[in-house]
Amino acid sequence: MRAIVAIALKDLRLLVRDRVALFWVLVFPVLFALFLGTVLETTVAREQRPLVVAFVDEPSSAAGAALRQSLDAAPELALKPHSLSEAQAAVRRGDIPAYVRVLPQLNASTPLVELGMDPAQKQAAAIVANGLEVALTRGAGAPHSPKVRVQSVLPDASRPRSAFDIVFPAAILWGLMGCVATFAIAMVGERVGGTLDRLRVAPISSATVLGGKALACFGACILDSVVLLVIARYAFGVRPERPLLLCLVLPCVALCFVGIMLLLGQIGRTVESVAGAGWSTLIVLAMLGGAMVPLSAMPDWMQLLSSGSPVKWGIRVLEGVIWRGLSIAELASASALLVLTGVVTFLIAWNRSGLRGA
C-alpha cells in the first residue's frame, strides 16, 4: 500500500511541476468555460441587446423617416444609416446580419422595403425581419402587412447551398492549424535532437535553413487545403464561388500560418512545451477567430478582440471566395493583413531563432 501511495504522490508531484499539463488540466477548462459561457450568455441576452442593422433611405423620403421612427421603437434593433453600397458590402462581409432599404413606392404592388440578409446569420436576420414586419404594420396602421422584398446580398441567391459551405472555411483553418502545430513541434524536435546543429554547420545560410522549413510548411498548408477542398467538393457539394481568387487568397492564408509556425517553434525549449504552448495558442486564436462558434454569436468586446486573430481573417477570405462571392477589392484588406502577419511573425521568429549567429 505504501508503494502505491508513493507512486501516486510521485505522479501527482510530476503533474504539478508540468506547466503544460497544468494548462490543460486547469487553465484551458476555465478558458473554455469562460468563452462558451460568454457566447451563450450573449445569445440568451440577445433579446435585450439590439442587433445592429444598416438603414438605407436614398434619397431621403417621408416614408423612410416614418419607418425609421417605427423601427427605432423596436428594442431588438439598432439602426445605423448607410449608403446602399456600404450596407451591401457590410452584410456581404458578414459584419452585420442585415440591412433595411426604403424603396420608392410607385404603386400599391411595389414593395415598400428591401431587406438584405446575410445567409450565414439567418437567425439574426429573422429577428430583423420580424422587427421590420411589426414596425411596418404599426406604421401603416393597417391590419395587413405592407410588402417586404427579401434580397440576397450575394451574386448567386442560392448561396450558401448548404451548411457545409459555411463550415468548410473554418474546417480548412483547423487543418492549417494542425500543420502549424506539427511543423512547430518538428522544428523544436530538430533543435533538441541535434539535427538543427547539423543543418547549421552545413555550408548553407541560416536563411536557407529557416526558408526550407517555411517552404515545407507552406507546401503542406496548400496541399492540406486543396485536399480538404476536394473532399468538400465531392463529398459535400461545396463548390468555390471564386476559384481563381481562391488560388490567390489561399497562399496568403498559408503564408500567415507559416510565420505563426516559425514563431511557435521558438517559444519553447522542449518538444512538450512547444506542443502544449503551440496548441493552446492556436486554440485561443481559433476560439476568438470564429472557428469554434460564429463571430455573430459573440459579444461586442469579443468581436473586437477577434480582429487580433488571424483565424478570423482566414475564415473571412475563404468564406469570401467559397460562397460569399467577394470581389478582389473586398478581399484585399484581409489578405494583406494575413500576409503582413506572416511577414512580421517570420521576422520575429528569425530574430529569436539564434540562426543569425550564436
Next chain:
Amino acid sequence: MSRVLGDQKPMSTLLTKMRPTLPLGSTVITASGPVSAFESPTLLPRAEEDARVRSDEAVSAVGEEVALRVEGLTRSFGKELAVAGISFEARRGEVLGLLGPNGAGKSTTLRLLCGLLTPDRGRIQIGREVVDPQRPSARKILGFVPQDIALYAELSAEENLRFFGKLYGLHGVALRERTEYGLELSGLQDRRAQRVRTFSGGMQRRLNLSCAVLHSPRILLLDEPTVGVDPHSRNHLFTALQELKREGLTLIYSTHHMDDAERLCDRVAIFDAGRILQLDRPQALIQAHAALDLEGVFLDLTGRRLRD
C-alpha cells in the same frame, strides 16, 4: 595569407586544375582578381591532394603541417567564462584529443570551431587562412559529429546520407559515390533502406559519423562520438576514425574516455575551467606525471572534486 601566382595557362584550365589542390584559404591571383579557395568544395581523393598542397601548408614549430591553429579563443555565457583564451594547433593527419571534466569547455571549444557559437575573442586559422567558421565557405572544409545522434529517425540510413550530402552541394554521381562510402564506413550497406529508428545505438553512432564526412572535410570535429555504444560498434568507430586519419584528415576528438584517448589520440589537451592545462602526447604526459595511465594524469591535473 599565402598567394599562388597564376601561370600563363588559360583561366578555366588554371582554376580547374588549381582550385581543388589549393591549401585552405590560399588565393589565386588571376587576371580578374583574386579567387578564394573557399569558393568551391574540395572533393578530390585526398592522397592526390596531399602531394600537391604539402608545400603550401602552414608549418608548426617542429616543421609539421598545421591544419588548424587556434589563438586566444574566448567565449563567455553571461558572467561564466566557458573558454578562457585557449591556444593550440592541430597538425595535418593528427588526432588531437580534448579531455576534461564536465563543464571544462571542450564542447564549447568544438562549437566555436564549427561555427555554432561566435567567439568573444580569438582567431581560428585553417591552413594559412584566418577563417570565420560561421561563413558557409569555411564550413565546407569542416565536419562536425555532434554529441547527440543528429539523424532523422524516420528516414532510412541512405536517405539521411543523401540529405546531408545534398546540403554540402553533392549531387549526381558524386552524391551516389559518397553515399555508398558513408554506408560502407558505417557498415550499414545491408540496412541502407531501413529507418534509423530501428537501428541500435551503435549503428546510429556509426551513421552519425558517416554523415559528417560525406563532403570530404579536412578537419573533423568529434564531440564524444562513442557515448553509449557497445564494444563492437566502438571498435568499428575507431577503425573508421583511424582510416580517416590515414587519409590525412585532422581529427579533434572530445571525450571522457581515457582509454579512447590513449588508443586513438596522437596528442591530448587536458581542459579545466575553460583552459588547457597541458597538451602533449599521452605517453609523454604519463611519464611526466609518473602516472600509470592517462586517467592518473587527468586526476592529477584536474583534482578529484566532483564538477557537476
